Amino acid sequence: MTTPRPWRRHAGWLWLSLMSFTTLLILITYETRWVYPEIHAYFSQTGNLTGQQLATRSRDYLQEGLGVLLEAPDDEAAREQAAFRVDLAYSLFDIGLYRREYACTEPSLDSLDGLSRRLSAGDVLTPAELNRHLLGPIGCLTEIEMDQLDRRSEVTSAFVEDTRRHQGVVLGGSLVIFLMGLVFWWMHERQRRNAVRATRESLRWMGRALRDPLTGVGNRSALHEDVMAQTGQAMSLMLIDIDYFKQYNDTLGHPDGDRLLRRLALLIDESLAGQARLYRMGGDEFAALLPCHDGCGLARRCEEITERLREAAIAHPGHPENRCVTLSIGAACFIAGEAGFAAGYAAADRALYRVKEHGRNGWEASEGEDAQANRVDANQA
Amino acid sequence: MLAWQIFRRIAQMGLGVVGTMLMATVVAAGTDELVLRDEGQETRLSIAALRDQADERFTLYDPFEAADVAMRGLVFRDFLVEHFGEVPEALAFEAWDEYRVTLEGWDDPDWILVTHQNGEPLTLRDRGPLRLVERDYGDRDPENLRGFNDWIWMIRSIEAVP
Numbered sequence: 001m002t003t004p005r006p007w008r009r010h011a012g013w014l015w016l017s018l019m020s021f022t023t024l025l026i027l028i029t030y031e032t033r034w035v036y037p038e039i040h041a042y043f044s045q046t047g048n049l050t051g052q053q054l055a056t057r058s059r060d061y062l063q064e065g066l067g068v069l070l071e072a073p074d075d076e077a078a079r080e081q082a083a084f085r086v087d088l089a090y091s092l093f094d095i096g097l098y099r100r101e102y103a104c105t106e107p108s109l110d111s112l113d114g115l116s117r118r119l120s121a122g123d124v125l126t127p128a129e130l131n132r133h134l135l136g137p138i139g140c141l142t143e144i145e146m147d148q149l150d151r152r153s154e155v156t157s158a159f160v161e162d163t164r165r166h167q168g169v170v171l172g173g174s175l176v177i178f179l180m181g182l183v184f185w186w187m188h189e190r191q192r193r194n195a196v197r198a199t200r201e202s203l204r205w206m207g208r209a210l211r212d213p214l215t216g217v218g219n220r221s222a223l224h225e226d227v228m229a230q231t232g233q234a235m236s237l238m239l240i241d242i243d244y245f246k247q248y249n250d251t252l253g254h255p256d257g258d259r260l261l262r263r264l265a266l267l268i269d270e271s272l273a274g275q276a277r278l279y280r281m282g283g284d285e286f287a288a289l290l291p292c293h294d295g296c297g298l299a300r301r302c303e304e305i306t307e308r309l310r311e312a313a314i315a316h317p318g319h320p321e322n323r324c325v326t327l328s329i330g331a332a333c334f335i336a337g338e339a340g341f342a343a344g345y346a347a348a349d350r351a352l353y354r355v356k357e358h359g360r361n362g363w364e365a366s367e368g369e370d371a372q373a374n375r376v377d378a379n380q381a
Numbered sequence: 382m383l384a385w386q387i388f389r390r391i392a393q394m395g396l397g398v399v400g401t402m403l404m405a406t407v408v409a410a411g412t413d414e415l416v417l418r419d420e421g422q423e424t425r426l427s428i429a430a431l432r433d434q435a436d437e438r439f440t441l442y443d444p445f446e447a448a449d450v451a452m453r454g455l456v457f458r459d460f461l462v463e464h465f466g467e468v469p470e471a472l473a474f475e476a477w478d479e480y481r482v483t484l485e486g487w488d489d490p491d492w493i494l495v496t497h498q499n500g501e502p503l504t505l506r507d508r509g510p511l512r513l514v515e516r517d518y519g520d521r522d523p524e525n526l527r528g529f530n531d532w533i534w535m536i537r538s539i540e541a542v543p
Contacts, residue, residue, distance in 0.1 A: 095526075096443070
């Protein structure tokens with residue numbers, strides 16, 4: 001089973017947040033692109049011909065026809081024009097909706113039909129006859145207009161109310177979605193920060209795992225990692241052992257032993273002028289890793305450490321052969337890498353072994369074919 | 382007496398409106414022709430000839446009649462191709478009731494130029510002599526007549542608008 005990657009663990013909140021904001025955007029787009037044009041379409045015909053009621057237009061034509069007939073009742077051309085307008089009025093009056101819902105429509109259309117026939121026949125109509133033919137239809141059309149206006153007002157009011165309610169719902173919905181988006185984003189941000197904190201914590205612990213807590217220098221794992229990080233590079237390794245450290249602890253106590261370890265770590269680091277990385281390999285053993293450019297100069301470095309220690313003259317009451325603390329150092333060069341490191345470590349260890357075999361308090365450095373050594377005579381101390 | 386006074390007042394209002402319109406001298410006699418205009422050229426088509434050519438028959442629920450109506454006419458797109466050489470981008474219509482409108486989107490076989498209704502030629506009283514209708518108006522509510530404002534009635538002339 002594989003564990004999800006950190007970014008995947010908190011990507012869910014991010015997606016939810018992005019989806020919320022996207023939904024909000026879609027909602028706004030929908031409102032803008034579809035709902036508002038619908039409102040526009042509903043009211044946009046106000047003021048033009050198609051925005052007028054058919055009944056209004058029909059009544060206008062009847063009034064025009066009536067005006068023509070009253071002005072020149074005996075003129076044949078006027079009668080033709082009046083008949084034309086009556087036919088137009090008829091066509092706009094003869095609507096299924098009007099027939100179905102207004103009882104006055106049928107008799108009015110019959111009346112207009114009779115008027116049209118008489119005009120076509122060339123009859124000259126008196127004002128009383130015009131009254132009889134047109135008053136009913138005009139009254140009917142007026143009734144239709146008024147009723148349709150009332151209905152339209154009701155529909156408009158309902159539409160406005162619906163729109164207001166719709167806008168309220170959309171506004172509320174938008175607010176909820178927006179808040180959800182913010183909450184999801186906050187959750188995502190919180191998880192991200194937790195993940196960053198956890199990563200930092202892990203790195204800190206990993207760093208601690210590679211450090212010796214007593215002296216602050218690296219440990220064996222750190223040495224291995226550092227060597228592997230320099231694969232292919234020429235390097236040198238010094239293994240430094242404190243002579244008779246057990247006796248030091250037995251004589252002065254472990255707290256003093258710990259202090260000695262810290263002091264020696266500092267001393268070795270200063271002796272190598274900060275050019276080496278220092279590691280604590282075990283109870284009384286240090287290792288120093290150095291780059292090895294143009295010959296390692298290992299002998300000189302071993303000598304520097306020994307000299308500095310001698311100058312420090314750290315008292316060692318439990319030392320069977322000396323009054324001060326002494327070191328045994330084995331050093332070797334190698335090419336960084338798994339095999340090279342193993343070989344270098346073994347060579348340095350052999351050198352250290354030989355130093356110890358010859359009475360400790362000395363060093364041996366192996367650089368390729370050459371091997372140099374210096375062992376301090378116990379009587380010198 | 383009151384009714385007659387109202388009647389006279391309405392008539393006077395009508396006279397005022399019609400005063401200028403009479404100058405246009407619109408006469409019913411002209412409804413037997415359809416005028417086509419394209420790039421400044423004018424063609425007159427006989428309505429009777431168009432009625433003879435009408436070969437598209439169908440029945441639909443006419444929202445304005447509020448009833449099923451048997452219609453006969455010409456596929457308007459084919460009519461345009463025949464007389465304009467192509468379907469113009471937009472068309473300006475003029476109707477006998479003074480209605481004028483310019484509309485686009487005529488490359489659609491759904492539009493029918495209707496000449497007959499229930500077996501009878503359309504007249505001015507039937508919102509003819511020519512009327513444009515959609516053979517299939519989809520899910521539009523036939524009770525809402527405003528949804529059918531682009532059904533042009535009483536067509537008098539058609540002009541191609543580039």
